[in-house]
Amino acid sequence: xxxxxxxxxxxxxxxxxxxxxxxxxxxxxxxxxxxxxxxxxxxxxxxxxxxxxxxxxxxxxxxxxxxxxxxxxxxxxxxxxxxxxxxxxxxxxxxxxxxxxxxxxxxxxxxxxxxxxxxxxxxxxxxxxxxxxxxxxxxx
Numbered sequence: 001x002x003x004x005x006x007x008x009x010x011x012x013x014x015x016x017x018x019x020x021x022x023x024x025x026x027x028x029x030x031x032x033x034x035x036x037x038x039x040x041x042x043x044x045x046x047x048x049x050x051x052x053x054x055x056x057x058x059x060x061x062x063x064x065x066x067x068x069x070x071x072x073x074x075x076x077x078x079x080x081x082x083x084x085x086x087x088x089x090x091x092x093x094x095x096x097x098x099x100x101x102x103x104x105x106x107x108x109x110x111x112x113x114x115x116x117x118x119x120x121x122x123x124x125x126x127x128x129x130x131x132x133x134x135x136x137x138x139x140x
Contacts, residue, residue: 002100004092008111011085012118014078018062020118021076030117031110033127042067047125047140048132072103088114109138 010017020026027035027042034045040056057073058066065076073093081087090111095103116122125139132140 001094001096004090004095004100004104004107006090006107006111008088008090008115009081009085010088010115010118013084014062014080014086017078017086017088017114017118018065020114021065022059029123030113030125046132047127047129048134049129070103106133109133109140 020030024035024037024042027044032044032046034043036043037056042054042056044052044054046052052070055068056066057068058064058075063078067074069092072095075089075091075093077089077091079087079089088111090107092103092107113124116124126137131137
């Protein structure tokens with residue numbers, strides 16, 4: 001099993017970034033087509049029709065958001081940046097060797113869209129179920 005770590009600087013403040021990660025409305029702005037939450041379970045729906053029920057593991061308001069994600073552990077850690085804004089660290093633990101390349105690239109797609117939404121209020125995804133990651137589209 002492998003671990004993926006990515007860092008991202010956002011001009012937005014930690015509370016705004018945390019809201020995008022930790023609310024159904026926020027997640028659908030940058031991550032999935034739908035992300036309703038019941039209790040501590042997020043029901044993700046992706047453009048290709050794939051679904052996943054993700055358990056929220058840990059929440060520290062404006063600082064950390066951890067969840068089970070496709071049988072791995074994802075941790076979003078937020079720190080105020082010295083120049084204003086937010087330094088986000090994503091850590092995805094327990095990624096299988098066979099999935100590592102695809103998952104690693106997938107996080108870049110998710111994180112860059114998070115930046116576009118958080119800092120520029122622009123969703124870069126195409127929202128077309130015929131043009132998804134499965135067909136080689138990065139803007140899924």
